[in-house]
Amino acid sequence: xxxxxxxxxxxxxxxxxxxxxxxxxxKVSAHIQDRLGPMRVGGxxxxxxxxxxxxxxxxxxxxIPTNASRFLFKSAPFVLFAASYAAFSVIPFSSAYIGSSINxxxxxxxxxxxxxxLSVIMGAWASNNKWSLLGGMRTAAQMVSYEVPTIMSxxxxxxxxxxxxxMTISEMQTGNDILGFLPNWLIFQNPxxxxxxxxxxxxxVAESHRxxxxxxxxxxxxxxxxxxxxxxMRWGIFMLAExxxxxxxxxxxxxxxxxxxxxPFGSYLSGPxxxxxxFMLKGLLFVFVMMWMRWTLPRYRVDQLMEICWTILIPVxxxxxxxxxxxxxxx
Amino acid sequence: xxxTLKKSWTTFKTIFTGMGxxxxxxxxxxxxxxxxxxxxxxxxxxxxxxxxxxxDCIGCKLxxxxxxxxxxxxxxxxxxxxVDLGKTSTGNPKRFWITTFNIDMSKCMYCDxxxxxxxxxxxxxxxxxxxSEYDRNNLLFQFSELSADKVTEVKEKAEKEQEEKQRKKKExxxxxxxxxxxxxxxxxxxNSEG
Numbered sequence: 001x002x003x004x005x006x007x008x009x010x011x012x013x014x015x016x017x018x019x020x021x022x023x024x025x026x027k028v029s030a031h032i033q034d035r036l037g038p039m040r041v042g043g044x045x046x047x048x049x050x051x052x053x054x055x056x057x058x059x060x061x062x063x064i065p066t067n068a069s070r071f072l073f074k075s076a077p078f079v080l081f082a083a084s085y086a087a088f089s090v091i092p093f094s095s096a097y098i099g100s101s102i103n104x105x106x107x108x109x110x111x112x113x114x115x116x117x118l119s120v121i122m123g124a125w126a127s128n129n130k131w132s133l134l135g136g137m138r139t140a141a142q143m144v145s146y147e148v149p150t151i152m153s154x155x156x157x158x159x160x161x162x163x164x165x166x167m168t169i170s171e172m173q174t175g176n177d178i179l180g181f182l183p184n185w186l187i188f189q190n191p192x193x194x195x196x197x198x199x200x201x202x203x204x205v206a207e208s209h210r211x212x213x214x215x216x217x218x219x220x221x222x223x224x225x226x227x228x229x230x231x232x233m234r235w236g237i238f239m240l241a242e243x244x245x246x247x248x249x250x251x252x253x254x255x256x257x258x259x260x261x262x263x264p265f266g267s268y269l270s271g272p273x274x275x276x277x278x279f280m281l282k283g284l285l286f287v288f289v290m291m292w293m294r295w296t297l298p299r300y301r302v303d304q305l306m307e308i309c310w311t312i313l314i315p316v317x318x319x320x321x322x323x324x325x326x327x328x329x330x331x
Numbered sequence: 332x333x334x335t336l337k338k339s340w341t342t343f344k345t346i347f348t349g350m351g352x353x354x355x356x357x358x359x360x361x362x363x364x365x366x367x368x369x370x371x372x373x374x375x376x377x378x379x380x381x382x383x384x385x386x387d388c389i390g391c392k393l394x395x396x397x398x399x400x401x402x403x404x405x406x407x408x409x410x411x412x413x414v415d416l417g418k419t420s421t422g423n424p425k426r427f428w429i430t431t432f433n434i435d436m437s438k439c440m441y442c443d444x445x446x447x448x449x450x451x452x453x454x455x456x457x458x459x460x461x462x463s464e465y466d467r468n469n470l471l472f473q474f475s476e477l478s479a480d481k482v483t484e485v486k487e488k489a490e491k492e493q494e495e496k497q498r499k500k501k502e503x504x505x506x507x508x509x510x511x512x513x514x515x516x517x518x519x520x521x522n523s524e525g
Contacts, residue, residue, distance in 0.1 A: 032353045036363040296353040297346065312339060 010088045010099065018243040019050040025291050032295040060232035068229065069126040076123030077230070077237040083115035084244045091251050092167045093279060094261045096272035105166040106154060109252065110147070113207070116245060117143040123238075124226035135225020138215045138302060145309040146206040146213075152317035153200035156324045157256045160190050166252075170260030174270070183266070185259040192324045197257045199317045201286070204249035206309070208242065211294040215302060250286035251279065258282050378441040379460040381434050383474040387419040387453035390427030394445035394454050402438035403445060406431040408482075408489045419451045428489075429475050430482045436462070437470040 023038070027045070030037030042048025064073055087109050089099030102108060117140055124136020161169045175184045182188045187197055206213035215225075227238055254260060259282075261275030269278075300308070364371060373379070390407035407427035410416050416425035445454055464470055477485070 028357065031357045031359075031361060034356055034359060034361045034363075036361050036365070039365065292350060292353060292357075293346075296349045312335065 007099070009097070010091075010093070011085065013093075014085065014088065014244045014247070015240070017247055018240045019054070021243045021247070021287060022050045022053075022239070023047060024288070025294075028288070028291045029295050032292075054236060057233050057236040062234060063229075063231045065128060065229050067128045069128070072122050072126035073229075074234070076119050076126060077234045077241065079122060080116060080119035081237050081241040081244065083112055083119060084241050084248055086115075087112045087248050088244075090166055091248070092170050092255065092260055094272045094275035095171075097276070098167050101165060101167045103163075103165045103168075106158065106164045106256075109166075109248075110151060110154065113245070113248070114143075114147065116207075116241075120226050123230070127226065127229040129229055132226045132228045135215075135228075139209065139226065141302075142209070142213065142215060142305060143207060145306060146203045146313075149199050149309065149313040149317045150203040150207060152314070152321055153196040153203065154256060156193065156196045156317075156321045157186055159321070159325050159328055160186055160193065161256075166255050166260070170255055170262060173259035174262040174266075176266035183259055183262060183264050185257065185262065187257040190324055190327055192320050192327060193257065195316070195320045196324065197253070199313055199320070200253060200257070202308075202313060204253060205290060205293065206305075208246045208249050208290070210246065210290050212297040212300050213305060214294075214299060215305060246287055246290060247283055250290070251283040253286055254279060254282035373458040373460075376456075377458055378443050378456045380436065380457050380462060381439065381445070381472075382455055382457040383432055383434070384453040384455075385429060385432060385474045385476055387421065387451045388429050388432065388474075389419060389423050389425050389451055390429050391450060393448040393450070397444045397448045399442060399444065400438050400440055402435045402440075404431060404433045404435075405429065408485050410485075411488045411492045419453070421451045423451055428477065428482075428485045430477055430485070432474040434472045434474065435470060436472060437467050 023046070026049070027037045038046030038049035040046055040049075041052045064070060090102060090105035090109050092098040092101075120139045120143075121136045124132040124139070127133075157169075158164060161172065163169055163172075169186075173184050173186060176182065177184050178188045187193050209215070227235060230238060261272075261279040263270040263274060263278050390405065392405050392407070395401075395403045395405045406429075408430055410426055410428055416428070418424050441456075443456060446456065462470075
């Protein structure tokens with residue numbers, strides 16, 4: 001029983017976060033365009049808008065196209081959500097909470113998130129719709145390509161950290177020792193990790209298919225890609241998983257480069273509860289930057305997307321990896 | 332290689348320029364006006380609805396004639412001599428009962444041409460624009476304040492007076508004719524005698 005409660009905590013967090021993030025996205029987009037966004041539901045700045053939307057989605061008819069492959073079509077959203085939810089088990093939310101402190105945490109996370117590609121292709125193919133299939137094929141190409149620079153930049157962090165356990169990586173980043181005042185975060189420990197972080201950030205934006213890499217969905221050309229035939233709560237779960245995926249990769253970035261739950265002020269404000277707050281703040285900051293980017297940049301073309309990945313990110317990340325290894329050997 | 336690096340550099344630079352622009356807009360106050368709760372102030376002289384101060388109307392029908400689409404309908408009855416309708420706020424004496432003063436806002440084209448001719452400035456545009464209706468007939472605004480009974484009473488009175496006048500006129504005309512006939516006959520007699 002206790003185990004069950006322990007396991008459901010991240011679920012509550014994800015659902016709460018997704019409701020908040022969708023509202024935030026609408027607010028950010030509105031204010032960037034000098035609008036106000038949802039203002040009516042719930043009183044203060046329409047905070048209950050996403051709750052109302054979710055209640056509406058639950059009531060909607062669950063439509064399955066006649067020629068769709070029913071089983072795959074029905075299960076795709078759940079596979080997608082299960083994959084991103086399973087990955088949360090190795091994220092250290094605070095010094096007192098981690099789902100499973102396994103010593104191959106990073107490897108497990110990267111392996112499980114690869115399932116996301118599978119479920120997107122499942123949904124795309126099972127819809128029996130050419131737009132969906134095109135979107136699914138793009139997703140496959142994109143995610144397979146962008147996993148290489150992600151893994152290379154993660155690998156460069158692991159060279160510095162020397163551990164695959166995310167809890168251990170977080171623990172070694174506590175304290176303020178660099179130059180006397182900077183926190184011991186990995187990004188400050190090695191100058192080449194800044195380059196690694198930039199590559200990592202670009203790749204996670206592509207992996208969580210957000211603008212400017214939102215080709216799988218691209219509502220303006222592919223009519224939402226693999227989501228075209230989905231409606232009601234199944235679509236809602238796709239949405240939820242997408243936002244959960246965004247948070248997951250942002251939190252991974254926070255652990256690998258910005259100290260996880262470590263406080264930026266050394267031992268000041270650093271209990272388990274404060275650790276959780278710091279961790280979520282760091283994660284949400286990246287989520288916010290992704291939203292900010294979404295409403296700034298236009299979408300890449302497929303060939304540009306591939307060109308960026310294969311001709312710039314991958315070579316740079318390999319060279320960077322070698323440089324980081326040399327730096328670690330000499331200092 | 333140099334080309335690629337240059338291109339990457341431009342990409343980075345322009346991304347940050349764009350993100351700066353969006354951040355500036357994010358922090359700006361938004362331009363949205365939450366309409367039913369807030370309203371823009373209308374500019375002076377906005378044409379949105381016609382209104383008539385019926386107490387100031389002298390029934391000259393100048394506005395009715397000025398209207399290019401005939402949306403104003405006025406009927407007047409001359410006041411009898413025994414009643415004094417008073418004066419308008421601009422000092423013009425009122426001589427007519429205004430029995431109907433209807434403005435059909437569904438026909439009105441908001442040209443404002445009825446307003447300048449009015450000698451007492453009783454017809455004007457008011458800044459009110461939320462008067463849409465489900466039925467077109469509800470857009471017929473009636474400004475006359477006389478009751479139906481009063482209207483018939485006033486009409487009968489005016490007719491009577493008119494008849495009286497007519498009779499007097501006829502009588503006067505007959506008298507004149509008689510006089511004239513008298514004179515001409517006398518003149519003829521004189522001629523024949525002479």
